[in-house]
Amino acid sequence: GKSTLSNKLLGRKVFPVSKKVHTTRCKAYGVFTEEDTQLVGIPYAIRHNLDKSLIHDPWDSMKHADLVLVLVDVSERWTQNHLSPQVLQCLSQFPQIPSVLVMNKVDLLKRKALLLDLVTELTEGIVNGKKLKVKSIIQTCLSENTSKECGYLQDASEVQTGWPHFQEIFMLAAINGEAVETLKKYLLMQAKPGRWEYHSRVLTSQSPQEICDNIIRGKLLEYLPQEVPYAVLQKTEMWEEGPSGELIILQNLLVQKETHVKMLIGVGGQLISRIAQEAGEDLMNIFLCDIHLKLCVKLKK
Numbered sequence: 255g256k257s258t259l260s261n262k263l264l265g266r267k268v269f270p271v272s273k274k275v276h277t278t279r280c281k282a283y284g285v286f287t288e289e290d291t292q293l294v295g296i297p298y299a300i301r302h303n304l305d306k307s308l309i310h311d312p313w314d315s316m317k318h319a320d321l322v323l324v325l326v327d328v329s330e331r332w333t334q335n336h337l338s339p340q341v342l343q344c345l346s347q348f349p350q351i352p353s354v355l356v357m358n359k360v361d362l363l364k365r366k367a368l369l370l371d372l373v374t375e376l377t378e379g380i381v382n383g384k385k386l387k388v389k390s391i392i393q394t395c396l397s398e399n400t401s402k403e404c405g406y407l408q409d410a411s412e413v414q415t416g417w418p419h420f421q422e423i424f425m426l427a428a429i430n431g432e433a434v435e436t437l438k439k440y441l442l443m444q445a446k447p448g449r450w451e452y453h454s455r456v457l458t459s460q461s462p463q464e465i466c467d468n469i470i471r472g473k474l475l476e477y478l479p480q481e482v483p484y485a486v487l488q489k490t491e492m493w494e495e496g497p498s499g500e501l502i503i504l505q506n507l508l509v510q511k512e513t514h515v516k517m518l519i520g521v522g523g524q525l526i527s528r529i530a531q532e533a534g535e536d537l538m539n540i541f542l543c544d545i546h547l548k549l550c551v552k553l554k555k
């Protein structure tokens with residue numbers, strides 16, 4: 255939900271969203287400016303080991319961060335109740351940087367009471383130096399002991415499930431904007447005095463071409479099975495302004511297998527037109543001008 259949340263905070267879809275992992279490849283900032291305050295953020299995954307460079311980069315951006323948001327998908331059974339060792343390692347490496355926990359996708363949780371159990375696990379029962387007062391079965395230890403004793407108990411049980419130094423907790427649904435405004439207000443309040451890094455109208459550090467590539471890539475990830483999207487090479491052949499101010503983009507999608515060509519095009523060309531149409535609409539909403547996007551599928555020789 256990193257891209258979805260970033261887009262909601264920015265008010266514009268500048269990061270591609272898809273069900274598959276690894277959409278946000280390049281190191282791109284989102285920029286939000288309101289009145290005299292500018293927020294600059296970078297969505298990052300450190301859970302997936304697909305790319306070695308992705309492991310090191312977040313540490314690098316952490317060094318310059320004023321605040322870290324740790325996003326947890328609470329609808330995912332395997333990840334909802336603990337922070338990954340990589341995330342915990344990252345947080346412990348920079349204990350001086352304030353951090354907040356963002357529990358996303360609350361719309362998918364049928365039993366909202368579960369959130370209380372999850373928040374206790376994800377924070378080890380401590381938020382902003384205070385013990386959480388959550389009454390639940392699994393956390394009776396927390397309500398009956400002091401946090402110190404509890405820390406001891408948890409050490410004894412070996413596995414650290416959460417981070418006990420979060421400053422604040424947010425429970426939201428990035429997809430429909432539920433409680434996102436609250437988080438935005440909080441972020442604006444946390445901003446530190448300083449020079450703006452970007453012009454007030456800038457939304458992202460990505461170039462327009464990068465945004466376009468990423469939006470198309472997001473659609474490929476969404477609509478093509480398994481590893482197929484990763485085999486597509488994007489090559490922009492034309493990028494120019496038309497007579498009525500519209501942006502004309504022609505992009506070739508190069509693949510090595512005949513079967514991939516067929517998949518990309520779809521029955522009667524349906525898939526490729528759908529991708530072009532949806533990506534074109536997304537780009538129109540980002541660039542605020544008419545977009546003529548043409549996608550050509552080609553077999554790479």
Ligand SMILES: Nc1nc2c(ncn2[C@@H]2O[C@H](COP(=O)(O)OP(=O)(O)O)[C@@H](O)[C@H]2O)c(=O)[nH]1
Nearest residue numbers: 255256257258271272273358359362427428429
């Ligand atoms: N139901 C629901 N789905 C969400 C929410 N936030 C994100 N998603 C979906 O989760 C998937 C991954 O989202 P994305 O923002 O691309 O995740 P990223 O890989 O971390 O950037 C997409 O299919 C989103 O539509 C949410 O709050 N509720």
Ligand SMILES: [Mg+2]
Nearest residue numbers: 256257277278
């Ligand atoms: Mg993303």
